[in-house]
Amino acid sequence: MVGLGLLLSAENARAGAPDTRVGLVLLERTLLDPPRLSAMQRWSEVVRRRYPAATLLPYVWHLVSHAREDGLRQRSARRPAGEEHEFGGLQNNDAVRHAWDVTRLCVQASGGQRVVLRTGASVTPGALGRKRIREFVQARRDEGIDVVWEPEGLWEPDVAQEFARQLDVTLLYGAFEGGRPRYEREGDDVLVGAHAWLRADGAGPSRRLDGAQLDALAMHVEALPDTTVIFAGPRAPAHLSAFSQLLGS
Numbered sequence: 001m002v003g004l005g006l007l008l009s010a011e012n013a014r015a016g017a018p019d020t021r022v023g024l025v026l027l028e029r030t031l032l033d034p035p036r037l038s039a040m041q042r043w044s045e046v047v048r049r050r051y052p053a054a055t056l057l058p059y060v061w062h063l064v065s066h067a068r069e070d071g072l073r074q075r076s077a078r079r080p081a082g083e084e085h086e087f088g089g090l091q092n093n094d095a096v097r098h099a100w101d102v103t104r105l106c107v108q109a110s111g112g113q114r115v116v117l118r119t120g121a122s123v124t125p126g127a128l129g130r131k132r133i134r135e136f137v138q139a140r141r142d143e144g145i146d147v148v149w150e151p152e153g154l155w156e157p158d159v160a161q162e163f164a165r166q167l168d169v170t171l172l173y174g175a176f177e178g179g180r181p182r183y184e185r186e187g188d189d190v191l192v193g194a195h196a197w198l199r200a201d202g203a204g205p206s207r208r209l210d211g212a213q214l215d216a217l218a219m220h221v222e223a224l225p226d227t228t229v230i231f232a233g234p235r236a237p238a239h240l241s242a243f244s245q246l247l248g249s
Contacts, residue, residue, distance in 0.1 A: 033078045067088040160193075
């Protein structure tokens, strides 16, 4: 059965009636400015009331995952003490470990045991990037926390899929690039990442998914009924509703 999820961000976190169709909510707020523990607990309760059937997955704080050149620092207000260069890139040092402690508290407050690791362009498919991801995943596993990996930058779909398989982690990968469906093989109905969660985000200023894109997702789900689709962007709740209605019809 298809799984439906939302990537909840500041642009789509408006209030609404409870929606039991949503099985996963990815909390992008914790990527940029994770709340303090008490605030995270209160916010998690608000999200659960809106999506009572959903599992909540915080993002790893960018001070763990993203180097300065990845461009997230200027969008964030909160930073612990330490030199700028010591943070991010999955470095193995005290600054990154302290930043991870903040994310770990967010996982605790959300009531789950999974976290989403988005890696920026600074974590490449080379030997060092692979080593750091592997060590991060193992360290979280030792803590009883599973990792969902969302690579950005130089990771091509087939390379990311193979490395995720080696790590035995769930891969989250974009179903579209520039608004066009990304297919596993040309002429096939299966979108990129046959064993991945698909991130569905509209393109252009409006970030709208059109009928052809929703049809491409539906054809993928018809071929692979156990697919999980995560809708992102300002219109994510509306896109999830439209897709759910399309599947129902």
